[in-house]
Amino acid sequence: MKIVVAYKWARNPQDAEVREDGTVDFGRSRAAVSEYDPVAFEVARRLADATGGEVIGLSVGDTSIGTSLARKAALSRGLDRLVLVADDALADADSTRLAAVLAAAVRTIEDVDLVIAGESSTDLAEGQVPLTLAAGLGWTGLAGICDVGVADEVVTVRRDLPDRRQTLLLDGPAVLSVTADAVVPRIPGMKEILAAAKKPVQVLDHASLDVTPVGAAGEASFEVLSTSRPADGTRRRVLIDGADPDTAAAGLVAALRTIGAM
Amino acid sequence: MVTPTNDPDFDVIVVGAGPAGATAAHRLASGGLSVVLIERAEVPGAKNLSGGVLYASVLEELFPGFADEAPIERRITRHVTTFLTADSAVSLDYSSHTLGHPVNGVTVLRARFDPWLVGKAEEAGALLMPGIRVDSLLTQAGPDGRRQVAGVRAGDEELRAPVVVAADGVNSFLARDAGLRRTPAPHHLAVGVKAVIRLDPGRIEDRFGVRPGEGAAHAIVGDCTQGIGGGGFLYTNQGSVSLGVVLRLDALQASGRSTSDVFEHCVRHPGLEPYLRDGEIIEYGAHLVAEGGYGMLGEIAGDGLVVAGEAAGLTINNGFTVRGMDLAVGSGIAAADGVAEAIGNGDVSAAGLAGYRRRLEESFVLKDLRTYARAPKWLERDRLYGAYGELSADVLRRVFSVGTSPHRPLRALARAALSDSRVRVRDLVSDGWSGVRAL
Numbered sequence: 001m002k003i004v005v006a007y008k009w010a011r012n013p014q015d016a017e018v019r020e021d022g023t024v025d026f027g028r029s030r031a032a033v034s035e036y037d038p039v040a041f042e043v044a045r046r047l048a049d050a051t052g053g054e055v056i057g058l059s060v061g062d063t064s065i066g067t068s069l070a071r072k073a074a075l076s077r078g079l080d081r082l083v084l085v086a087d088d089a090l091a092d093a094d095s096t097r098l099a100a101v102l103a104a105a106v107r108t109i110e111d112v113d114l115v116i117a118g119e120s121s122t123d124l125a126e127g128q129v130p131l132t133l134a135a136g137l138g139w140t141g142l143a144g145i146c147d148v149g150v151a152d153e154v155v156t157v158r159r160d161l162p163d164r165r166q167t168l169l170l171d172g173p174a175v176l177s178v179t180a181d182a183v184v185p186r187i188p189g190m191k192e193i194l195a196a197a198k199k200p201v202q203v204l205d206h207a208s209l210d211v212t213p214v215g216a217a218g219e220a221s222f223e224v225l226s227t228s229r230p231a232d233g234t235r236r237r238v239l240i241d242g243a244d245p246d247t248a249a250a251g252l253v254a255a256l257r258t259i260g261a262m
Numbered sequence: 263m264v265t266p267t268n269d270p271d272f273d274v275i276v277v278g279a280g281p282a283g284a285t286a287a288h289r290l291a292s293g294g295l296s297v298v299l300i301e302r303a304e305v306p307g308a309k310n311l312s313g314g315v316l317y318a319s320v321l322e323e324l325f326p327g328f329a330d331e332a333p334i335e336r337r338i339t340r341h342v343t344t345f346l347t348a349d350s351a352v353s354l355d356y357s358s359h360t361l362g363h364p365v366n367g368v369t370v371l372r373a374r375f376d377p378w379l380v381g382k383a384e385e386a387g388a389l390l391m392p393g394i395r396v397d398s399l400l401t402q403a404g405p406d407g408r409r410q411v412a413g414v415r416a417g418d419e420e421l422r423a424p425v426v427v428a429a430d431g432v433n434s435f436l437a438r439d440a441g442l443r444r445t446p447a448p449h450h451l452a453v454g455v456k457a458v459i460r461l462d463p464g465r466i467e468d469r470f471g472v473r474p475g476e477g478a479a480h481a482i483v484g485d486c487t488q489g490i491g492g493g494g495f496l497y498t499n500q501g502s503v504s505l506g507v508v509l510r511l512d513a514l515q516a517s518g519r520s521t522s523d524v525f526e527h528c529v530r531h532p533g534l535e536p537y538l539r540d541g542e543i544i545e546y547g548a549h550l551v552a553e554g555g556y557g558m559l560g561e562i563a564g565d566g567l568v569v570a571g572e573a574a575g576l577t578i579n580n581g582f583t584v585r586g587m588d589l590a591v592g593s594g595i596a597a598a599d600g601v602a603e604a605i606g607n608g609d610v611s612a613a614g615l616a617g618y619r620r621r622l623e624e625s626f627v628l629k630d631l632r633t634y635a636r637a638p639k640w641l642e643r644d645r646l647y648g649a650y651g652e653l654s655a656d657v658l659r660r661v662f663s664v665g666t667s668p669h670r671p672l673r674a675l676a677r678a679a680l681s682d683s684r685v686r687v688r689d690l691v692s693d694g695w696s697g698v699r700a701l
Contacts (some may be wrong), residue, residue, distance in 0.1 A: 017544070028391050028544070030373075040377065068384055069305065069377075069392065190300075190419045193391045 001053030001153070003044045004083075004115045006102050006133065007037035007074060009065040010123040026123065031064055033073050036118025038185035040155035043148050043178050044116045045078030045186075050150050051211060056109060057082045060101045062091040066203060076188035082199065086205035095126045097213075099196070103136030103207040104181030114155065115175040119143065130177035136212065139175040146182045268402075268422065272296045274601055275414055275423040276388075277396050277436060279306040280372075280585045281316075282571025283429030284379040285324070285594030286601075291386040293602050298421065299383055300414070304393045304565035307376030311456055311549040315367040315479050316375075317498060317588040320626070325382065326593070329365040333374040335499035336477030338367035340470065343390035344533070345654055346484040346494075351495060351533040352654045355678050362476055367506070369497050370478055370587075371458070399439050400427065410611065411440065411566030424610045425601050426567050429594065432550045442561040442569055446632070448511040449459045450554030450575075452492055455525045456506030458499070459541035466498050469537050481584070484650075486528040494528050495584065496537060496560055505529065505538065508551055521548065551586075552577045556635035562622070563600070563615040570597040576627060589627050650693075653683045 044055045057079040059065050066086035073083055085105050090098070106112055113183035115137075120127040134141025147158040155170040188196070236259065240251040256262040276287045279301035285300040303309040315338055321328045329337065340357035361367070373478055384390055400413035400420050413422035414436075428436035432451075437443040463474070470478040477498035486494035491513035495506045507528050509521060528534065560573035562568060570576075571590035578585040600618025604610045622628050656679040661672065670678075680687065 030308070031302060069390065072390075072392075073304075188393065190391060190394055190416055190421050193394070194298075194389070199391050258323075 001048060001051040001113045001150070001155075002056070002109075002111055003048055003053060004056045004058050004106055004109060004112050005037070005040045005044045005079065006058050006106075006115055006117040006129070007040065008034040008118075008121045008123075009059055009061055009070045009074075010034040010121050013122055014118050031070070032122075034122045036122070036180055038077055038118075038224060039182050040116045040118045040178050041077040041079060042073075042183045042185040044114075046183070047114075047150055047155075048080075051144060051153065053113075054080050057081065058084075058102065058109075060085040060090060060098055060105060061093075061129055062088045066201075068197075071201055072193055072196045073188075075199045075201075076192040078186060078192075079196075082197065082201040084201065085204045085206050085209065089206060095121075095124050095129050096132055099129045099132035100136055100211050100213055101206070101209065102133050104211040105204055106133070106137060107210065108204060109211065113126065113173055114170075115139075116148075117175065117177050119177045119179055119250055130175050134175035134193075137173070137175065140170070141164055141177075142168070142174060143177040144179060145176045146179045148176065148178070148182075153172075164254070270413070270422045270424055271300045272389075272421070272423040273605060274298075274427060275300065275421060276423045276427040276429060277414060278302075278429035278431060278571070278573070279380050279383075279390065279392075280298045280310055280376060280381060280431065280571060280590060282573070282590035282594040282597070283427065284376065284383045285338050285591045286427050286429060286598040287383040287388040288324075288379075288569060289595055289598035290385050290602060291383060291388040292485050293598070295382075295605065296603060297388040298391055298395050298423070299380065299388050299449070300391045300396055300416075300421075301380075302393075305377065306380040306390070306392065307373045310372035310376060311454070311547045312370070312372050312587060315584075316370050317585060318365045318368050320588050320591045320595070324595070329368055332378050333370075335353045335369040335371060336472070336475060337362040337365055338369060338479045338497070339476040340472055340478035340548070342478060342480045344480060344482045344484075345650060346482055346486050346531065346533045347652050348485050349532065350659065352658060357478075358472070359473075359476070362524065367479065367521075369479070369499050371499055371502075379456045393698055396430070397437065399436055399567065404473060408565060410673045411564065424566060425605065425615070427597055427601065428567060428573050429570045429597075431588075432552050432572045434569060436567070437573050440564050440567050442564050442567070443575075444560070446552065446554065446558060446575070448515065449513075450558045451511045452508045452550065452551040452553045453511060453514065453521055453548060454506055454508045455548045456504055456546070457525075457529070457539055457543045458502050458504050458545035460502045460544045461538075463501050465540075466501075466503060470498055472498065482534070482546075486531055486534065487518065488513055488517070488524055490519065490524060494534075496534065503537065503541065505534070508553075508579075510553065550581055553579055555579070556628075556631040559628075559631065563612050563618050565611045568597045568601060568618050570594055572654055576631065578630060585630075592625050592627040593622060596625055596627065649683060649685045653679060653685050656683060 009031050011026040011029045012032045017025045048055045057074045063086045066084050117130040131141040144159045145157045146160050149156045158167045238255050240248050242248045273295040274290050274297045276283045276299045279299050287297050291297045325339045339361045342353050342355045344351050344353040394416050396414045396416050398415045399411050400415050401409045402412040404410040411426050430436050472478050480496040482494035487507050491510040494507045552575045562574045571595040576589040576593050597618050603617045604614040660675040
């Protein structure tokens, strides 16, 4: 079984800063494997080990995704080899564009059975790349997958939905978006980093890829009309002083009664 | 998973990807040895906090034109040393554009600078292994039956090499593990607290009186530490300033104050506030600092192990300049050459690695450390952190206060100020003479 894991080398929001106007400055933050993706590596590795298959990491983005730090960070997490499309022309690409380039890159890898990806990314967090990638490939796309199993070369996946838990049997290639808690991913050790440095990396030429834009008119079929600060939701901004436990407990009860929760 | 064998995985394991470790790894790999550089942080520099200026001539020798290539913040062309009291400041201010060319001191932010230096080591062929915390040294019986270092252990994994370079910072668990270093005495240790405060580059240049690309380094003693032995520093980065205090642990304990209270006092000090106004704190951290100077240097080589940088206690504080990173780079060079020589001779015992110590003795690192060997002891004199600042401020207040009563000559003003102060002439002479000898 040949499995591709699509992952992102993304800015880590831990060091990002929210400006006064609500926009986010990623300038001081460092890039890392997007936190949603190690779980995808782990699911793929276990599946490949169970079937004697191969796991290929795939990432597209600017040239920073090809540094030795970035390569080892991915390759030390259970991959057999890496395929990259590293081009600064992709620096500001939106997630629809990235999905189209991912699809073109997957097409260059022969006989892929499955593409697995994390359910979102730490930087853009639009959460649609796996399914847009499926559309680009003309494959089935399934989101919210929390378990992947295999028996006799037949892959079954499970998804937990609000009102039902389903197990599906896959017939044909598919793109799976796995939930953040599907498995506990490994933390790379010294031997894995050592081995990572020796694993093959193939860098594809962006310009010569056959990228088919996703969308009816040959371009992304939407435009961004406006962007503004996210709504604060229904936070009531009630602060309870915890210095005296009795007063704090009474305050909490009163606050819960006020909103009708008790 | 690789099956465990006793075959070495590398010629040399370097632990710690700071200036000492990265320099050693670069030099060893450049010489054709296989080198792994293990770093605790996921990205080099992420765990580092430096409170000073990088004196760059040793790096300039290693990487000619380095200041144009490396991500440095500003070239320091102005050095200010200030005695601060609660309501006054007495400064010695030296500025010269010649300090910028050829490059002398530069400010760096380690999160940007360390990855660059590590990149040099990687280009030379060293393998960076980030995100790994080394737990202990791996030892085995040598040919003569003595235990010798044979690698490192991290979690349940082992990595083997005939030589380990411990460049793991001030706490160096590896040097202690090998019995090369005792736990430092409190008066040889200080705690440094630093904040990075964002300021517009133009404002920095106006407030600190420097040109674009150039910067200032302020060393401050006195009320910024509330009289606690140690000092403050304030230096300019490109779009931020770094402000911090370094407090000697013994003096801090004796004062009964908390580090954060002293730092808060420093940030709000009227003598410093004009430099910082409207700035926004974007980073805050604390770090132990070795302050013992030459007196803190112990054994730096064992069987299969050398210790470099701050792990070896290589820092200088003479009151005017605080140095660590340049000494780290210098020791990284000496360690690499000593290790390469030992491997070439097939003898990595402490005796075989003695070339490291010899090279360090011959280099600027130990020469400078010896020059300032008496400085730490001198800097323990409490009067430096309170009484002298008050005395000099009082003299200058009398000099610059002009009223209608007749002005007295300067020597009379100074005598009057001295007799009013808590400083005795005997102390002044003693401290002055010791200071001259220490510096």
